[in-house]
Amino acid sequence: MKRFPPLLLLAGPGILFILVTLILPLAAIFMFSFWRTESYELYADWNLDNYRTLMREPAYLVFLLRSGLGALATSLICLIYAWPVAYFIARHGGRYRLLLVLLLAAPFFTGVILRIAALQGILGPGGLINMALGILGFQPIAALMYTQTAATIGHVYLFIPFMVTAIYLSLVNFNFDLLETAKVNGAGPLRAFIEVTWPLNWIGTAIGIVLVFIPCLASAVTPRFLGGPRATSFGMSLGQQFGETGTWALGSAMGVVLFLASLAVLALMGLTVNLKRSGFTGMGTR
Amino acid sequence: MPMMTERKFSRRCLLKAGTVGALGSLVLGRPGPFISRAEAATPTLRLLMWQPYAIKETIAAFEEKFKAKFAPTFFDGNSEAFNKLKVGGTKDFDMVMADGFWPRLYFRQGLTKALDYGKLTNMSGVFADFHPDKFKLLADEEGKNNVAAPNCWGGYGITVNTAMIAKEDIGSIELLLNSKYAGHFSTNSRFEENIALMGILAATKLGTKDGARPDGKPFNPYNLTDDELAETKRLLIEQKKLLLTRYQDYDALERLMRAKTVWAAPEFAESYRKLTVLKKEGKVDFDVEHVLKPKEGGLGWVDTWMVSAEADSERTELAHAWINMFLEKDNYVRVVRSTGYGGVVDIRSLMSEDEIALYFQNRSAEASQLHMFDQPSSPEKWERIWSDVEAS
Structure with missing residues (x-):
């Protein structure tokens, strides 16, 4: 009796799920991007106009650049902040390590809108910081709210747990005895970090960067609520195409561009990772 | 016997039985032989609404009186709801809301059906200004079918903190x-109202508002010429430098105005009403004024109810009852x-003098003097302009 290979039976539901929830919508978006919208109607007139518009109209390039720079700034700030935190937990957390990492996830117990509303209450014109400054007799800081800076602060707050977790997971598998060896061989703490700790944990850092950079690139809610009139992001503009303006075809082309940009970032980060040197054991080739 | 058991519960057997059962359920249109859908017993009115x-x-009273379930889905702007029905079809909703010219568009596109005003006995209490013979947008272009029923009305006027803005500066877009007043303005984030309101000012500045229009119709800020659109874009970019933010909801605007951070904002008069009440209660120390119709002209809306084209007879009845x-x-x-x-x-x-003033109960005639919300002549062109403004 011919039987289904067990692997196929096991993988079948997963493959079906990915097909229905990821591949098909992506294929639809890709197809729509070559169509045309007119007065809220989608016409299957195959053309490249949407891509031409995205390349020729400076507005969309500005949105992409604004989002890219915002994502880069957020990733760098998260990286600088996350490394010492993750290092401290991994090295000195002892039996509280898991608890400390779980605490990082505490903000996720509430929704993103609530977290942004809380930030508004802290950073806003009548928020906690400016109120305190007023009581102390100082002028309020206008840049705290409705600016690109405010959007970046929001992104850092929202995404930092991803970066810390990724770096921490890399560090818990790191053999800290190697630092002793480096020390015995004459390396100072900085040199040991640059030549041993950093490269051997680069894979965790790279994953952290990807986990922060890509959602930031597509982010729409944070800049919408915190960013002000000069912080319209690529994600915000993209969302508008599928809502208010009903320009689905252009929105789809923007979606494809965003997807390709994310893939490029992923590929770029992938190229920087040396699996053998990083101590990664998931490929089974060592 | 063991053989029989093995056969009965083999994987193939179970798969077969499952497939037949699933197909059977699909054919019969029900989830299983002993389960019947709840809505078979309780009719559900599905609304796409604000x-x-x-x-x-109101919902509780309706559900109680008509033994029906009220199932709303919310939207923000007209185009969003229209897109939902246009792309997703009308089968998921029995009622939809819209304002301005939109009900006609819905009807023309076959998304809604005509209303039976004979069943709306409470229309007798509605101001004459909002009956289809006076407020034409409630009927189709030929005036044969009543395509929507009125609900509430208002404008997209400018709410002003009169303690901060000089009297002579109030009254104009x-x-x-x-x-x-740089840094103390806020507008909403919707492209339609921003472009249309500034379009009125642009056409006034260009002197094209009251002249002959290319389409032979009276001026409509939702149907601007290329020159008017270019001027509108210029004005919006100029305005953007003066904005504190684009508010996302009325609570946010109210907070900003209450904190005296924002002094003037075009809005649907919600914040104006809240702040007026707060002033009376002594909770704010400044007066607010709402300019419903600036001297160049203003935008207005009459929210309406419509019945979806695919609502069955039972749900159509329920919709009228609602x-x-x-x-x-x-x-x-x-x-x-x-x-x-x-x-x-x-x-x-049923209201106090203050409430009569607050809810425009004596101003229904002004609705016809406002430019009603409409579909932009070219959403694509408007989108490009809005993107240019937002990227500037």
């Missing part, structure tokens, strides 16, 4: 471009107090 009209007490109940005077007092919008039903006998 959230402020989902008033808890130009206020929103006055650099004296509209009728909504327009009933006692309920309508609750509606205007809850939403803060202008009332189309004459409820002056």
Whole structure:
């Protein structure tokens, strides 16, 4: 009796799920991007106009650049902040390590809108910081709210747990005895970090960067609520195409561009990772 | 016997039985032989509507009276709801809301069906200004079918903190471009109202508003010429430098105005009404004024109820019952107090003098002087302009 290979039976539901929830919508978006919208109607007139518009109209390039720079700034700030935190937990957390990492996830117990509303209450014109400054007799800081800076602060707050977790997971598998060896061989703490700790944990850092950079690139809610009139992001503009303006075809082309940009970032980060040197054991080739 | 058991519960056997069962369920249109859908017993009215009209007490009274379930889905702007029905089809909704010219567009596109005004007995309490013979947009172009029933009305006027803005600067759209008040303006984030309102000012400045129009029709800020659009874009970019933010909801605007951070903002008069009440209660120390129709002209809206083209007879009846109940005077007092919008039903006998003024109960005739919300002549062109403004 011919039987289904067990692997196929096991993988079948997963493959079906990915097909229905990821591949098909992506294929639809890709197809729509070559169509045309007119007065809220989608016409299957195959053309490249949407891509031409995205390349020729400076507005969309500005949105992409604004989002890219915002994502880069957020990733760098998260990286600088996350490394010492993750290092401290991994090295000195002892039996509280898991608890400390779980605490990082505490903000996720509430929704993103609530977290942004809380930030508004802290950073806003009548928020906690400016109120305190007023009581102390100082002028309020206008840049705290409705600016690109405010959007970046929001992104850092929202995404930092991803970066810390990724770096921490890399560090818990790191053999800290190697630092002793480096020390015995004459390396100072900085040199040991640059030549041993950093490269051997680069894979965790790279994953952290990807986990922060890509959602930031597509982010729409944070800049919408915190960013002000000069912080319209690529994600915000993209969302508008599928809502208010009903320009689905252009929105789809923007979606494809965003997807390709994310893939490029992923590929770029992938190229920087040396699996053998990083101590990664998931490929089974060592 | 063991053989029989093995055969009975083999994987193939179970798969076969499952497939046959699933197919059977699909064919019979029900989830299983012993399960019947709840809506078979309780009819459900599915609405695509603006959230402020989902008033808890009204819904509870409706569900109680008609033994029906009220299932709302909310949207923000007209185009969003229209897109939902146009792309997703009308089968998922029995009723939909819209304002301005949109009900005609819905009807023309076959998304909604004509209403039977004979079933809306409470239309007798509605101001004459909001009956289809006077407010033409409630009927189709030929005037043969009543395509929508009125609900609430208002404008997209400018709410001003009169303690901060000089009296001589109030009354014109130009206020929103006055650099004296830089950093203290806020507009909403919707492209349609921003472009249309500034379009009125642009056409006034260019002197094209009252002249002959290319389409031979009277001026409509939703149908601007290329020159007017270019001027509108210029003005919006100029205005953007003076904005503190684009508010996302009325609570945010109210907070900003209450904190005296924002001094003037075009809005649907919700914040104006809230701040007026707060002033009376002594909770704010400044007066607010709402310019419904700036001297160059203003935007207006009359929210309406429509019945989806695919609503079956039972749900069509329910939809009429809902509209009728909504327009009933006692309920309508609750509606205007809850939403803060202008009332189309004459409820002056049930309100105080202050409330009559607040809810525009004596100003229904002004609705016809406003440019009603409409579909942009070219959403694609408007989108490009808005993107240029947002990227500037």
